[in-house]
Amino acid sequence: MIKAQKVEFVKRLKQDIKKYKTVGVMPLDALPDRLTQKVRNQLKGDTTFVVARKSLIMRAIEGSEETKRLEPFITGNVALVLSNKDPVELHQLISSNKLKLGAKPNQLSPEDIHVAAGETTIQPGQAVTDLKAGGIDVQIQKGKVVISKDKVVVKKGEKISLGVTKALKLLDIQPFSAQAGLSAVYSGSLLFTKQALAVTPAMLTEEIVRSFNVANNLTTQAGIVTQYNVSGFIRKAYLSALGVGLEGKVYEPGIVDKLIAQAVMQAIALNKVAPETVTAAPADAPKEEPKNA
Secondary structure, eight states: OOHHHHHHHHHHHHHHHHHOSEEEEEEOTTSOHHHHHHHHHHTTTTEEEEEOOHHHHHHHHTTSTTGGGGGGGOOSSEEEEEESSOHHHHHHHHHTOEEEEOOOTTOBOSSOEEEOOEEOSOOSSHHHHHHHHTTOOEEEETTEEEEOSOEEEEOTTOBOOHHHHHHHHHTTOOOEEEEOOOSEEEETTEEEEHHHHTOOHHHHHHHHHHHHHHHHHHHHHTTOOOTTTHHHHHHHHHHHHHHHHHHHTOOOTTTHHHHHHHHHHHHHHHHHHSOOOOOOOOOOOOOOOOOOO
16 A cells, blocks of 8 residues: 555545444454454444554544544554444444364463363274373273363463364364454543443443442441331331330330230230149038937
């Protein structure tokens, strides 16, 4: 691209940026070409996907103070995504594109790579040698290749050897993944970072509920009456007044019936523990007849 073409490109890109309410930055360095193309195809129609040299993109966004705020997020190879969609909606649409990736020789493993024990569909032969070269314990059982035990073949941060790469490919294990996404979005005078874009409605609802519960507990403990805890305070006051009334035997409506019920219960309890003392009345003694002299 000659100088005149670069000038014209930047000019057109500045004009395109002004046509859209949302301008996003999408990192490309860690994405396979087929995943980038998948995102591009998905956004066809109402969104413009611009891939260009970093220097040209920087010149284009410097056209206004607003989009200039995206400068810190333009590192390495990036694409500009121009759209009228809501920033979070746009990010979720793009980040829905994921791809499983196989391991490559000499690649540093971002996480532990596990191989699980169990039967495989691999036929005995050279594959057995390749698996053993990858540090995997295998056996032949009834004509089938069986991994004898679970094993971490590569630990996080270690370099992946050619032997392990071949073994994982034979087992059809793709331990890594790539995911598209936006590192930042400018929309409606607001700058959305990757962290802000990752917030979902469910996360917001959960955080609001948690914050409400904390605030409600604090106001209740501090004795501050609000529309959300007033019923609890009323219930507590009622029970406290009821307890005082019963203790002091105050004959007021709402307390009398409970005092009667309390007395009945006490009488029943006493009746169960008190011995029965029923004594029969003595019969009249027979009168003696006077003796004759």
